[in-house]
Amino acid sequence: MANKPKFCIDRILPHEALRPQHTVRLRGATRAMAPIGKTWINGSTLRVRFLGGTPDEQAIAREQAGWWQQAANLTFDFNNATNAEIRIAFDSSDGAWSYVGTDCRKIPLNQPTMNLGFLDGGTTAHEFGHAIGLAHEHQNPRGGIQWNEQAVIEELGKSPNFWDEATARHNVLRKYSVDQINGTEFDPDSIMLYFFPASWTRNGIATKANEVLSAMDKQFVAGAKMYPRTGATATSPVALEINAKRRTAASIGKYGEEDLYSFTAPRDGRYRIDTRGPTDVVMKLFGPNSPTALIAEDDDSGIDTNALIHADLTAGQYFVQVRHYNRASGKGRYSIKVQRL
Numbered sequence: 001m002a003n004k005p006k007f008c009i010d011r012i013l014p015h016e017a018l019r020p021q022h023t024v025r026l027r028g029a030t031r032a033m034a035p036i037g038k039t040w041i042n043g044s045t046l047r048v049r050f051l052g053g054t055p056d057e058q059a060i061a062r063e064q065a066g067w068w069q070q071a072a073n074l075t076f077d078f079n080n081a082t083n084a085e086i087r088i089a090f091d092s093s094d095g096a097w098s099y100v101g102t103d104c105r106k107i108p109l110n111q112p113t114m115n116l117g118f119l120d121g122g123t124t125a126h127e128f129g130h131a132i133g134l135a136h137e138h139q140n141p142r143g144g145i146q147w148n149e150q151a152v153i154e155e156l157g158k159s160p161n162f163w164d165e166a167t168a169r170h171n172v173l174r175k176y177s178v179d180q181i182n183g184t185e186f187d188p189d190s191i192m193l194y195f196f197p198a199s200w201t202r203n204g205i206a207t208k209a210n211e212v213l214s215a216m217d218k219q220f221v222a223g224a225k226m227y228p229r230t231g232a233t234a235t236s237p238v239a240l241e242i243n244a245k246r247r248t249a250a251s252i253g254k255y256g257e258e259d260l261y262s263f264t265a266p267r268d269g270r271y272r273i274d275t276r277g278p279t280d281v282v283m284k285l286f287g288p289n290s291p292t293a294l295i296a297e298d299d300d301s302g303i304d305t306n307a308l309i310h311a312d313l314t315a316g317q318y319f320v321q322v323r324h325y326n327r328a329s330g331k332g333r334y335s336i337k338v339q340r341l
């Protein structure tokens with residue numbers, strides 16, 4: 001085969017391999033896919049550290065990360081900070097892969113969150129797509145792909161992937177169920193789609209290798225569900241008073257809208273943040289003094305479908321991101337409160 005498929009792994013945290021990712025279906029003309037709960041706070045600056053690589057390889061990474069930066073309200077800072085959110089290895093024996101969105105924050109700082117074992121075409125842009133929270137387009141259940149499973153498993157068992165059957169199933173054959181994805185239509189031009197030949201499918205669907213972001217990729221990451229230029233950002237959070245007498249009332253007015261809060265912990269201690277009301281939200285806590293340092297996330301630990309986080313915090317400023325998890329309407333009222341225990 002002249003154009004041998006090289007596949008990418010969107011790395012799943014071990015504890016999440018056992019359960020479906022929490023994702024949400026959104027109505028309308030959204031095409032790319034984002035598992036819910038993996039997005040960074042809108043407007044974040046993500047620092048990048050190279051763990052090796054030649055100047056040429058690093059230049060490709062900078063350039064292709066920049067494609068997303070042009071579209072989305074995110075900034076990449078290639079400052080090689082030791083505690084950078086994104087840490088890139090260039091191990092040619094380890095394929096190309098990345099953790100997805102804020103999962104990068106759960107990886108020990110001495111380990112990569114992304115590997116660029118090859119940099120053909122738009123591979124680097126594809127991996128940065130994972131790093132900002134996008135999933136694989138070829139797993140879109142709306143794609144209409146009927147895999148020839150045996151052919152796929154056989155081919156991926158050979159060089160350069162050497163995957164066993166379970167890995168091939170996870171990375172290629174498994175589809176996100178419709179209510180787990182944040183997108184409705186299959187985009188054959190997406191950078192998040194990988195090249196594969198028609199012999200891999202039973203209904204003759206093949207893909208081409210996409211080497212640049214598609215119009216829909218750009219539209220999606222700039223949309224309300226990902227990183228819009230307007231709306232809440234880390235520089236304009238709503239302040240929460242600790243142990244306030246009244247809960248702060250809020251409302252998700254639109255699908256995919258993100259609400260952002262901050263509070264200042266005056267001293268070290270145990271804090272409790274929760275939501276109340278009929279609205280099913282997903283909550284993430286970042287800090288101290290950093291909107292990208294993920295501390296905890298929660299969906300349903302609170303009352304009914306509300307979110308609840310208990311955390312031991314040092315003094316400093318914290319950020320709370322609230323997004324919706326509602327398959328039917330995706331909006332509604334809720335209240336939020338932070339308490340020092």
Ligand SMILES: [Zn+2]
Nearest residue numbers: 008009010136
């Ligand atoms: Zn991938």
